[in-house]
Amino acid sequence: MSEAPFLTAAEIAHKVTDGSLTATAVVETTLERIARHDKVLNSFTAIAADRARARAASIDAARRAGQRVGPLAGVPFAVKNLIDIAGLPTVAGSRINRSHPPAKTDATLVTRLERAGAILVGALNMGEYAYDFTGENAHDGAARNPHDTARMTGGSSSGSGAAVAGGLVPIALGSDTNGSIRVPASFCGIFGLKPTYGRLSRAGSFPFVASLDHLGPLARSAADLALAYDAMQGPDPYDPVCADRPIEPAMERLDAGVAGLRIAVAGGYFRAGAGPEALAALDHVAAALDVRAGIELPEAARARAAAYVITTAEGATLHLERLRTRAADFDPDVRDRLIAGALVPAPFVQQAQKFRRWYRDEVLKLFEDVDAILAPATPCTAPLIGQKTLRLDGVEVPLRPNIGLYTQPISFIGLPVVAVPVVLGDAMPIGVQIIAAPWREDVALRLAHDLEMRGVVQAPRPPM
C-alpha cells in the first residue's frame, strides 16, 4: 500500500474490483495520510472517518458476495465545503454558516459518486463563500500548495487543489464561478474539469452567483476526471439549471486520439499580460498538438469585465442580509468586495447580462471552424501566500481581482474546459485551458488524455 496515495482513481477501482486491494485498506491509508500531511496542507475542514470506514466495509462485503461494486469502487474523494454532506453544516468557507443546521442529505453529486462506488472522506477548505482566487481564508487558514507550502493553492477550491495534488485523495469536487476549479488546478499542478454550464447538478451546494456557478471534479489524471464526470452526469429536478440531457459518457471515447480535431490557440487578450511561464506552457501544449492556428475571442476583455460586474452584484445580493447584520464576521478580504458589489447600480448588471448573450453568440460561431481552443489558465504560477499584488504587462495590480483574467471570459458563457498541468524544468506547475464547444466535454477530455499519455502534461508528485 505504500504507493496507494498516488494511485489514480482508475487504478484503485481496478484493484478493489479484482480483490487485490480492499476498500478498507484504501480508506485506512487515506485517513492516515490525511492525519500525517494535512497539518501542513490544511486542505480538510472535516473528516468523515466513521462514514468512510462503514462505506468501505459495505463495498468490500459486496465484492466478496460477487455483487457489482461500480466504476469508482473504493475510490476516496472529498468535497469543497460548500457541498452538502449529511450531518454536517455546509460552511462554505465562512464563520457565519457554522451555526447553520447540519445538512439533512448529501448533495446530488456526492450521492452519484457514492452510487458508483466512491467513498466520501471529508470536506475541504475553500475561500470564503467562493469569492476568492487565492486559497486564503481568515477563519480556517490558507490551504497550502503541496509543491511549495509557502505558496498559494489558488482558489476558491483551495482544499480541493491541495488534497488532490498532495496525494490525499485522487478525486475532489470543487466549484467554479469564474475559475475556482481551473485556478487551483493550475497552481497545484493537477487536472480540473469545469463542465458546460448546466451539465452537472448543483443541488445541495451553497451558491455564489447563480448565473455562473458550476460544480466539477479535480484529479491527477484526465481519465479520473472522465470517470468522475461520467458518474455525476444526468438531469436533476432539484437544480433548475441542470440540463435535461441524457448522459453522454466521455470515458468510452477517451482513447479516440486527437486526429481530425481542429484546434487553435487563443491570441490577443489571452497573450497580453501572461507571464513568460504561462506563455511557455501554452506554447508547449500547442507545439505538442502541432497547432499553428490562432484565434481571437471577440471582446474577451469586455466579457471578463461583464463577468466581474455580474459576479460582484449577484454575490452581494446573496449575502446582503448577512452584510447588514454580521459584516464583522466575514473574512475581511471577501467582505469588502461584497460591500462594493452591493453598491453596483442595476443597469450595469442588466447590460452585462445582455452583453453576455451577444458574446455567447459570437464565440459559438468560432466553433463552426474549431473543436477546441487553447488558452492560459492563469497569468503566473502560484504566488506566495500573503502576496497582495501581481504584475500584469509590467503594471502592479491587485492580486485577488486579477488571477482569473483568463478563466473568466470562458466560464462567463459556460463553455466546458479542462485545465491541464504543465511542468517545465524546475518551475512550479501551471495550467493550460482546453476549451470546447458547449456539451463537448468529451473533446476537451480526449485532448487532455492524449497529452497526458504522451507525457506533454502531467500532475507532478510534490516533495512531501
Added chain:
Amino acid sequence: MTDSELDAWINTGTALLGIPIQPEWRAAIRLHLGITFGHAGTVLAFELPDEAEPAPVFSA
C-alpha cells in the same frame, strides 16, 4: 470617479442598504468599487440594440 465621489457613493449606498461599515474597511471597499465601476464602464461602452435579450431566459 474620484475618491471623494466613490466615498459619497459608499456613504449613500451603505446607508440606504443598512450595511454598517467601519472606517478601516473604507479603503478596500473604495478600491473594489472603483475596479467594478471601471469594468462596468467597459461593458456600457459596448453598443447593443434595444432588442438585445439578456442571457438568462425565464420559462413559465
